Amino acid sequence: MSNRVFHVVAGTISVLWLLPIAAVIITAFRSFDDIAANGLAAVPQSFTLAGFADAWTNGGAGAMWNSVLVTVPTVFLSLALSSAAAYALSRFEIPGRRTVILLMLAGNLLPPQILLVPVSKLTELLGIYDTLFALVVVQVGFGLGFYTFVLQGFMRAMPNEVQEAATIDGAGPVQIFWRIVLPMTRPALAALAALAFTWIFNDLLWAITVLRSSSVMPVTPALLALQGQYVSNWNVIAAGSVIAAIPTVAVFLRFQRHFISGLAVGAVK
Amino acid sequence: MSRRVPPVLLLFVLVPLLVEGFWVFWPALQGFWLALTNWDGVSAPRFVGAGNFARMIDDPVFHTAVTNTAIWLVLFGGLSAAGGLGLAVLLQKERRGVGIYRAALFVPVVFSLVATSLIWQVLYQPGWIFDSSPLADPGTALYAVLVPALWRQAGYVMVLYLAGLKGIDPGLHEAATLDGATAWQKFTHVTWPQLRSVNSVVLSVIVIDSLRSFDVVWSMTRGGPYHSSELLSTYMYSTAFQSLKLGYASALAVVIFVLAFGVIVTYLVRAFREN
Numbered sequence: 001m002s003n004r005v006f007h008v009v010a011g012t013i014s015v016l017w018l019l020p021i022a023a024v025i026i027t028a029f030r031s032f033d034d035i036a037a038n039g040l041a042a043v044p045q046s047f048t049l050a051g052f053a054d055a056w057t058n059g060g061a062g063a064m065w066n067s068v069l070v071t072v073p074t075v076f077l078s079l080a081l082s083s084a085a086a087y088a089l090s091r092f093e094i095p096g097r098r099t100v101i102l103l104m105l106a107g108n109l110l111p112p113q114i115l116l117v118p119v120s121k122l123t124e125l126l127g128i129y130d131t132l133f134a135l136v137v138v139q140v141g142f143g144l145g146f147y148t149f150v151l152q153g154f155m156r157a158m159p160n161e162v163q164e165a166a167t168i169d170g171a172g173p174v175q176i177f178w179r180i181v182l183p184m185t186r187p188a189l190a191a192l193a194a195l196a197f198t199w200i201f202n203d204l205l206w207a208i209t210v211l212r213s214s215s216v217m218p219v220t221p222a223l224l225a226l227q228g229q230y231v232s233n234w235n236v237i238a239a240g241s242v243i244a245a246i247p248t249v250a251v252f253l254r255f256q257r258h259f260i261s262g263l264a265v266g267a268v269k
Numbered sequence: 270m271s272r273r274v275p276p277v278l279l280l281f282v283l284v285p286l287l288v289e290g291f292w293v294f295w296p297a298l299q300g301f302w303l304a305l306t307n308w309d310g311v312s313a314p315r316f317v318g319a320g321n322f323a324r325m326i327d328d329p330v331f332h333t334a335v336t337n338t339a340i341w342l343v344l345f346g347g348l349s350a351a352g353g354l355g356l357a358v359l360l361q362k363e364r365r366g367v368g369i370y371r372a373a374l375f376v377p378v379v380f381s382l383v384a385t386s387l388i389w390q391v392l393y394q395p396g397w398i399f400d401s402s403p404l405a406d407p408g409t410a411l412y413a414v415l416v417p418a419l420w421r422q423a424g425y426v427m428v429l430y431l432a433g434l435k436g437i438d439p440g441l442h443e444a445a446t447l448d449g450a451t452a453w454q455k456f457t458h459v460t461w462p463q464l465r466s467v468n469s470v471v472l473s474v475i476v477i478d479s480l481r482s483f484d485v486v487w488s489m490t491r492g493g494p495y496h497s498s499e500l501l502s503t504y505m506y507s508t509a510f511q512s513l514k515l516g517y518a519s520a521l522a523v524v525i526f527v528l529a530f531g532v533i534v535t536y537l538v539r540a541f542r543e544n
Binding site (some may be wrong): 006007010011013014015017019020021023024027030039040041042072081082084087088089092093094095098100101102104105106107108109110111112114115116117118119121122124130137140142144145146148149172173174176198201202203204205206208209218220221223224227234237238240241244245248249251252256259260263 | 271272275277279281282284285286287288293294296297299301302303310320321325356359362364366367369370372373374375376377379380381383384388389390391392394396397415420423424428429476477479483484487488500502505506509510515518519521522523525526529533536537540541544
């Protein structure tokens with residue numbers, strides 16, 4: 001394919017792909033009156049931040065904070081627990097290690113539907129239903145198998161000599177984990193952290209399974225509520241979607257390479 | 270690998286395993302048990318054996334949900350695989366500007382499906398492309414939900430195929446070119462056979478993703494109008510948390526599990542071999 005033909009084809013597809021996003025961004029900056037009078041598809045006659053202000057003050061700010069409170073601890077705990085498990089399972093002859101690895105991965109492959117009713121009841125039983133804590137622990141539990149699987153594969157590829165040298169120098173297994181193995185695992189941890197961040201930030205199903213009050217809803221389910229609240233206020237709905245997309249787009253742009261390599265390595269979700 | 274296992278390392282494995290056991294394996298077992306009961310969530314579950322599964326036979330909504338899930342599997346899976354492969358082949362060669370095109374196609378992947386569905390709901394409003402929203406028409410609702418899902422999934426599959434294409438030895442293509450092969454011959458005889466392992470990954474991903482698809486349908490139509498865009502996943506959720514038929518909902522979840530089972534086992538077998 002010649003260069004010119006390539007750029008025409010690829011350029012056209014890319015523009016078509018981005019068109020819906022452009023349409024929504026433009027809508028978000030229009031005023032309600034302009035849309036009501038001229039229609040959604042008309043050339044904009046207004047430019048205002050009112051849609052963003054409405055979306056942000058009517059639950060957006062609180063929802064964003066809830067998302068931070070869920071996403072940060074979930075990503076941290078998931079990676080902490082799974083890297084510990086991965087270290088033990090990849091560098092030591094743990095009895096039944098293969099079975100444990102596959103069992104943990106199998107748990108992550110289960111369709112979440114089979115867990116929804118029991119998990120919802122379990123959180124009620126523990127008295128944590130409708131709290132962000134419940135959402136954190138549920139998502140940590142469900143994600144662990146996948147992260148452990150990816151990390152143990154990565155850690156197994158490390159040369160044995162490093163561990164042996166450190167052992168001769170008198171370092172214990174925990175020290176080796178902390179000082180040597182974890183730093184060497186950084187690329188994989190970065191990839192998984194970027195991926196986990198978007199999965200957890202974008203989650204809807206677990207949130208609406210263990211949460212009920214609008215005051216505790218993170219961004220993704222709150223966006224759904226915004227839609228119900230602002231029926232046909234398309235500038236507010238569009239602005240809400242833009243706000244909800246900003247954190248994951250930012251993470252993607254900042255960690256693009258990690259992100260892509262994480263997807264290619266994992267390929268389960 | 271070290272032969273002697275210090276006790277502290279058993280904790281390294283046991284703690285995560287217990288967390289997953291408590292929040293995944295234990296609830297999963299309960300889920301299978303609840304599928305054999307009638308339960309409103311308040312009084313004690315009543316054992317009904319295979320009663321819930323027998324009820325599905327006469328449940329028209331279940332039939333619609335199964336049919337739609339099958340359509341979803343074929344169209345969502347098939348089109349995103351074909352589209353993703355096509356895009357990857359188009360954008361595989363490193364050249365000026367290719368990174369921008371790849372990023373453009375990939376951007377929707379990082380959006381939540383709720384945000385994606387709102388974006389498309391704006392576009393579906395009368396005035397842009399349609400005179401009336403295709404989401405409101407039972408004849409088109411399922412397909413109107415499918416398009417945003419594809420828009421987001423194609424970029425993801427593209428990334429998987431780009432990684433696969435990168436792994437192909439360029440010497441094979443050079444040899445084929447020297448032999449006078451056309452572009453299509455090179456694709457069918459060199460590229461495609463080399464993509465075997467990526468294809469099986471993509472197949473597992475799209476089957477698992479299809480059966481898990483929930484967010485996009487739930488945010489756009491809630492499975493309506495008149496259950497016309499109902500998938501097994503949305504029907505299961507509304508049966509559980511809106512109709513509060515927890516036993517029947519668990520049985521629907523078991524059906525989803527059975528459909529996913531083959532793919533899960535295939536995936537695990539491959540993981541086992543690589544391990």
